[in-house]
Amino acid sequence: MKKTKSRLLHPKSRRKILSDLRRLAKQGKFKGKKIVVFGAVYYLDELREMLNSLGMDIGFIVDNNPAKIGQLGLGIEIRSVSSLADMMNKDAVAVIIASGYYLAMSQSLKKIGLVLNRDFFIVGNDSGFNFVGDFVRNTSYMVSAYAFYKKIARQCGGAPMRLIHMPCLGDVYIASMYLPAAEGAANAYESGCVLIVTRNTCKRVGELFGYREIKVVTEKQAAKLQAVMSFLRGGVNIKNMLYHGTSLENISQTPFYGKERPLVNFADYIAIGAYNLTGRPKPVLPEFSNRAETLDALFTQNGLVKGKTVLISPYSSHFAASITDEVWQDIIARLKEKGYTVATNCGGENEAALPGTAPLFIEIRDAAAFLESAGYFIGIRSGFCDVVSGAKCTKVVIYEKGLSVCDVNFFGFRAMGIADDVIEIVSDGRDMKAFADRVLANF
Numbered sequence: 318m319k320k321t322k323s324r325l326l327h328p329k330s331r332r333k334i335l336s337d338l339r340r341l342a343k344q345g346k347f348k349g350k351k352i353v354v355f356g357a358v359y360y361l362d363e364l365r366e367m368l369n370s371l372g373m374d375i376g377f378i379v380d381n382n383p384a385k386i387g388q389l390g391l392g393i394e395i396r397s398v399s400s401l402a403d404m405m406n407k408d409a410v411a412v413i414i415a416s417g418y419y420l421a422m423s424q425s426l427k428k429i430g431l432v433l434n435r436d437f438f439i440v441g442n443d444s445g446f447n448f449v450g451d452f453v454r455n456t457s458y459m460v461s462a463y464a465f466y467k468k469i470a471r472q473c474g475g476a477p478m479r480l481i482h483m484p485c486l487g488d489v490y491i492a493s494m495y496l497p498a499a500e501g502a503a504n505a506y507e508s509g510c511v512l513i514v515t516r517n518t519c520k521r522v523g524e525l526f527g528y529r530e531i532k533v534v535t536e537k538q539a540a541k542l543q544a545v546m547s548f549l550r551g552g553v554n555i556k557n558m559l560y561h562g563t564s565l566e567n568i569s570q571t572p573f574y575g576k577e578r579p580l581v582n583f584a585d586y587i588a589i590g591a592y593n594l595t596g597r598p599k600p601v602l603p604e605f606s607n608r609a610e611t612l613d614a615l616f617t618q619n620g621l622v623k624g625k626t627v628l629i630s631p632y633s634s635h636f637a638a639s640i641t642d643e644v645w646q647d648i649i650a651r652l653k654e655k656g657y658t659v660a661t662n663c664g665g666e667n668e669a670a671l672p673g674t675a676p677l678f679i680e681i682r683d684a685a686a687f688l689e690s691a692g693y694f695i696g697i698r699s700g701f702c703d704v705v706s707g708a709k710c711t712k713v714v715i716y717e718k719g720l721s722v723c724d725v726n727f728f729g730f731r732a733m734g735i736a737d738d739v740i741e742i743v744s745d746g747r748d749m750k751a752f753a754d755r756v757l758a759n760f
Contacts, residue, residue, distance in 0.1 A: 331363065337441060338371060347411045350410055351376040352373050353401070355422050356380055377394045378395045379398045385719055398425050412431065413440060459545075461541065462545050465538060465542070466553060477500075477510050477555075478510070478556070480513045480557050481512070481557075482536070488559060490522055493603070496508060506528065511531070512531045513532045515533065515534060515539050517533055521680070522681060527604065582729070583727055611680075615683075616691075619677065620658065626659070626691035627660070630701050631645060633697050633723075636717075636723065640715070646673070659675070684705050685707060693711045696713070697714075698728060706739060714739050717744050729741055
């Protein structure tokens, strides 16, 4: 079964990290050492793939956050930074830092005696700086970026533009729910905004909300628009729907903040952090189609039974879940024993159907209606789960412990107050039989 690749790292960052890792490996810096990654970073799966391509794997993760210690990130143990000091031979460890917080992380390691470029290595961050060269390159880039912004602005005819630079269905869905309140409108159509996204699937989510116009640009073009917004600040007719408002620190002044830890979730992040709204208003929900003939054809052609079909969505563009093929096959076999027909939601060319299931390519506009006819859904936390969160059916959504992009407290539907009928199950990657039992207890 093919798994989708993480798409969270910018291609330039990915190339720089891989180049640094390859250089260090060639210099023998990792030879005979256990590879340790500092931080349960959101692109952990992609970093692991890079290391695997060089013949290495991650031994364990270290993190400064005490809440993560003892948990798993993609099935990899997370330990405290101080645990490195207890290792008798520090030369046997190579700690990799691939994070923008590399200065603070470096200090943590130096305090316990680890040495830069001997025991720990910073990858993906340029240590050199050429003022003249960088100035020329940046100036040239900004001229090009502003020209692209002006081109898009002309095409939009003066309408306010709203950018979602991340190619994520869930970002478009949640941001669109609160856009009308931010614009003082009843719905996305009446807001008069033009939505700018970086993927056709994101466009189709936007269509559910009724934007007047939706434009699809490349991720590089979206980066140019971000650069213009950052450089000119309020002097342009475009906002980033994910970041254009107050900082997240301002959320601490709201009732959603706890004394010991911020009780902030993704809905707060958008409504309060990005849109600068006071609290979270009632969200505007999308309008799904109900194309009866299309839905009937999906059931008939794939031998599926209405009211007794489970649609499994095992993929996410954010990460590759640590649920093995064997676990899925166990769940599928037991579902069939209970009399269910089973299908896989195949959203892309790398998303193959799970063995023994019907491959379904469901249009986003039909997803909720299909599930209400099917009756049952099991999905790894992804943007597709956002899209179908309002469907009236049994919905089981799976999260992974220790993985920030799949945190039930941040992205959970109950935490966000979006859907209270979603059955949310957190996998710790350990006892997978018990995990499968918890999933199947709902069928």
